[in-house]
Amino acid sequence: MKNLTTLNCGYVPLVDSAPLVLAREMNFAAEEGINLQLLRQPSWSALRDLLALGHLDAAHILSPLPIAMSLGLGGLPAQVDALMVLSVNGNAIGVSTELADKMRAAGWSGRFTAPEETGRALIEAAGSPLRVGVPFPFSMHVELLHYWLGALGVDTDRCLDVRIVPPPLMAETLADGEIDAFCVGEPWGSMAVEAQAGELILPGASIWSFAPEKVLGVRHEWAEANPELTAALMRAVYRASHWLGQEGNLPLASEVLARSEHLDLPATVIDRALAGQIITRPRALGVHVPQFLCLHRGATNFPWRSQAAWIANGIARRHGLDPAAAIRRAKACFRADLYRANLSPIGADMPGASEKLEGAMQSPEAVSSTRGEMILGPDAFFDGQIFDPSAVS
Amino acid sequence: MSYDLKIAVVEADAGRSAEILQGLADGGWTDVVVLSETRALARRLSEIDPDLVLIDLANPSRDLLENLSAASGASTRPVAMFVDRSDDGMTGAAIKAGLSAYVVDGLKKDRIKPVLETAIARFRMISQMRSELDAAKLALAERKTIDRAKGLLMQAKGIGEDEAYSLLRRTAMDQNRKLTDVAQALITATELLQ
Numbered sequence: 001m002k003n004l005t006t007l008n009c010g011y012v013p014l015v016d017s018a019p020l021v022l023a024r025e026m027n028f029a030a031e032e033g034i035n036l037q038l039l040r041q042p043s044w045s046a047l048r049d050l051l052a053l054g055h056l057d058a059a060h061i062l063s064p065l066p067i068a069m070s071l072g073l074g075g076l077p078a079q080v081d082a083l084m085v086l087s088v089n090g091n092a093i094g095v096s097t098e099l100a101d102k103m104r105a106a107g108w109s110g111r112f113t114a115p116e117e118t119g120r121a122l123i124e125a126a127g128s129p130l131r132v133g134v135p136f137p138f139s140m141h142v143e144l145l146h147y148w149l150g151a152l153g154v155d156t157d158r159c160l161d162v163r164i165v166p167p168p169l170m171a172e173t174l175a176d177g178e179i180d181a182f183c184v185g186e187p188w189g190s191m192a193v194e195a196q197a198g199e200l201i202l203p204g205a206s207i208w209s210f211a212p213e214k215v216l217g218v219r220h221e222w223a224e225a226n227p228e229l230t231a232a233l234m235r236a237v238y239r240a241s242h243w244l245g246q247e248g249n250l251p252l253a254s255e256v257l258a259r260s261e262h263l264d265l266p267a268t269v270i271d272r273a274l275a276g277q278i279i280t281r282p283r284a285l286g287v288h289v290p291q292f293l294c295l296h297r298g299a300t301n302f303p304w305r306s307q308a309a310w311i312a313n314g315i316a317r318r319h320g321l322d323p324a325a326a327i328r329r330a331k332a333c334f335r336a337d338l339y340r341a342n343l344s345p346i347g348a349d350m351p352g353a354s355e356k357l358e359g360a361m362q363s364p365e366a367v368s369s370t371r372g373e374m375i376l377g378p379d380a381f382f383d384g385q386i387f388d389p390s391a392v393s
Numbered sequence: 394m395s396y397d398l399k400i401a402v403v404e405a406d407a408g409r410s411a412e413i414l415q416g417l418a419d420g421g422w423t424d425v426v427v428l429s430e431t432r433a434l435a436r437r438l439s440e441i442d443p444d445l446v447l448i449d450l451a452n453p454s455r456d457l458l459e460n461l462s463a464a465s466g467a468s469t470r471p472v473a474m475f476v477d478r479s480d481d482g483m484t485g486a487a488i489k490a491g492l493s494a495y496v497v498d499g500l501k502k503d504r505i506k507p508v509l510e511t512a513i514a515r516f517r518m519i520s521q522m523r524s525e526l527d528a529a530k531l532a533l534a535e536r537k538t539i540d541r542a543k544g545l546l547m548q549a550k551g552i553g554e555d556e557a558y559s560l561l562r563r564t565a566m567d568q569n570r571k572l573t574d575v576a577q578a579l580i581t582a583t584e585l586l587q
Contacts, residue, residue: 043455045493053488136456163435166453178433 004035005229010047011060013040013263014167015186015273016087016214018253018295020060023240025256031239032232040262043166044136051217052078058233060086061217064311067330068138071312073319081223082215082308082334083234084301084343086241090213090273090293091141091204092189095181096174099125100199100281112280112287115206115382119152122201126180129158133165133173133182140204140213141183143314148207151383157318171197185213186273186293187265193279194269200280205291208359210298210379212307215334223338231342238301238343245296250274291378298364298376299351303334306355309389323392331355331389349374358387398508400425401443403434403452409519413447416515422508431457446495447512450488458495483509490517535573542576545583 007029011017020038023029029036039056041047048065050056066080095103099122104110108121123130130149134141146156154160165173170182171192182192183204192198204211216237223230243249254274258267272278276292279285294300312330316323336354344350352368361377368374381387400422404410410427417425426441428434431454438446438458448455483506487494490513539561546557565575 042451042453045455045459046450049450049488049493053485055488137459164457164459166456168453169431173432176432 004030004033005232006035006037007057007229007233008037008039008055009058009060010039010041010050010056012044012047014060014188014214015257015263015270016090016293016295017060017262018244018257018274019086019237019240020216021257021262022244022253023236026240026243028239028243029233029236032236034229034232034236036233036236038262044139051080051219054219054222057222058083058216058218060214062136062139063212063215063307064138064140064143064315065136066215066217066333067308067311067326068315070329070333071315071319071321071326073138073315079220080217080333081220081338082217082303083223083230084216084237084335084339085212085303085307086214086216086237086295086301088210088212088294088298088300089203089205089291091144091183091185092200092278093145093181093183093202093204094170094174094189094192094198094200095122095126096177096198097196097281099180100201103201112200112278113203113206113289115148115202116152118202119148122181123149123152123154129161130154130181131161131163131179133163133170133179133184135164135167135184137162137164138315140211140311141185143311144204144207144211145183146314146318148382151381151385171195174198187263187269190269190272190279191265193282196282200278203278203289203292205289206382208379208381209291210294210358210361210377212304212311213293215303223335230338234338234342235346238346238348241296241301299349299374301339301348302351303336303339304354304356304358305331305334305336306358306387306389308334309355309392310358310387313387313389313392327389327392344370347371351376355389358389359384360386398422398424398445399441399443400508401428401438401441401446402426403428403431403446403448403454403458405429405431405452412519413512413515416511417508420507420511422511445508448493448495449516450491450493455493458493483513486513487516490514491520492516538573538580539576542579545579549583 009020011020024036024038044062047059051059066082069078069080102125103121106121106125109117132145142162149160150156163179167184167188170184170188173179174182174192175197189200193200244253254267254270257263257270258265263270273293276289277286278289278292280287308330309327312326313323316326340350349369349371351374359379359381361379364375364377367376400417402410402413402425404413404427414425428437434454434457446458448458492513494509542561543554543557546560547554561575562572565572
């Protein structure tokens with residue numbers, strides 16, 4: 001066996017760490033000459049610091065975090081690039097059983113994928129400010145909450161109280177009455193249901209049907225200094241993502257993720273997100289949500305510069321930064337150029353452009369691509385808005 | 394030098410927090426509050442309003458402090474020490490020791506540095522002790538597993554201890570698995586078959 005190059009990769013134990021975990025466990029990394037050391041991290045801030053200071057070479061990271069870091073927000077400023085998108089969607093919003101009952105009593109249908117009806121019922125029942133637990137200040141969770149409630153007329157600056165709660169503590173924080181609702185990545189929403197602490201009321205995918213959730217992050221200088229290793233890592237992770245895109249592989253994927261060195265949680269709970277079959281309340285039947293979590297379909301892995309722009313626009317507006325300038329910096333973080341250069345040679349289909357109008361596709365559409373096999377979307381926002389990055393001033 | 398800093402230590406383990414308290418007291422810092430409960434941590438911290446927060450890098454509640462620093466009006470709240478990278482050596486040392494520190498923005502560096510040096514030394518000592526203990530515990534548990542598996546093999550195949558051990562080791566190498574994993578699998582299988 002040839003000598004493998006050791007690469008330290010940080011991750012937070014969530015279902016969407018699957019591409020990295022499987023890249024190691026299914027030997028996709030080893031086939032590329034990489035000994036992928038997976039280092040489980042207790043918090044996003046620890047992961048960020050270790051990545052920024054070079055103790056980690058690469059990491060599974062919240063899509064808004066590299067952008068926030070490049071804008072100098074929160075903690076260590078460092079230039080971290082997103083080499084590819086690891087997952088799209090995958091979050092769920094939940095409330096306490098008590099609040100769900102109150103919403104039902106006021107006429108809420110309890111339908112899982114009704115963002116408008118459910119949003120209004122939640123706003124009505126919860127009172128103001130609405131206290132929502134999320135895992136980290138710079139996260140798609142926060143962006144989606146602001147977008148959803150803002151579009152429903154909530155003054156999110158005044159009436160949305162975002163609290164940071166580590167995902168494993170979400171259920172008990174809800175039960176303690178410290179928060180009214182949460183938005184969290186799987187399997188922690190399902191774990192809250194298992195603990196009978198709450199009920200899931202909306203998948204993140206119902207707010208934005210194609211929201212980039214986690215990315216593969218590396219320091220900009222590291223990618224510059226290690227072009228071969230960067231390419232090999234991207235190939236390994238792409239192959240793992242492709243493998244995860246085959247439905248028949250998912251049962252094995254959840255078994256691997258369930259192991260004690262990774263998520264250390266029951267495979268039956270991990271299955272739900274992978275299969276898009278969500279149990280929203282104790283003893284209920286599963287609800288099928290087609291795009292609940294995407295790991296490969298619809299060009300999931302392509303780091304669209306327009307996705308970076310959408311994230312930057314939201315962060316900039318809330319933090320009083322110039323949106324146009326923030327968008328320029330954010331676009332540079334999403335390395336569509338490296339994605340094309342490193343993954344075209346192994347036959348990955350590439351879209352004609354690296355930006356698109358975000359939210360323009362209500363249903364799947366065939367688009368022009370290098371191999372002519374690309375089907376994108378839907379990527380619509382629940383309120384029908386379309387985001388054009390070039391129109392932001 | 395003035396030592397009138399209010400320091401909060403977030404640490405659930407009583408033994409460890411006592412160590413840290415002792416270290417800080419030896420250095421002259423006595424205005425120290427220990428928060429052992431991570432529940433309602435944000436609220437407790439805003440009540441205490443410390444100048445400096447020390448927390449284990451491995452503590453999952455660390456992200457909670459991020460929000461304090463990300464909130465607007467950061468001048469009155471703890472912000473990440475790592476905002477200022479002028480002292481990479483110290484940041485690196487803190488991370489190696491497993492310490493993260495959050496300090497109020499605007500506090501002079503020379504007031505913070507000695508606290509951090511003390512805290513880093515203490516954290517380093519504790520984390521070394523902890524990893525030695527963990528390693529010892531793990532080694533003991535692994536040895537027990539391997540011994541049991543060896544015993545099962547000796548009984549089932551009527552072979553000697555050395556032969557049982559080399560059979561386990563050869564299997565582990567062939568399958569590219571850890572010796573303890575192979576031993577554990579054997580134990581589990583045997584239990585199932587009983």
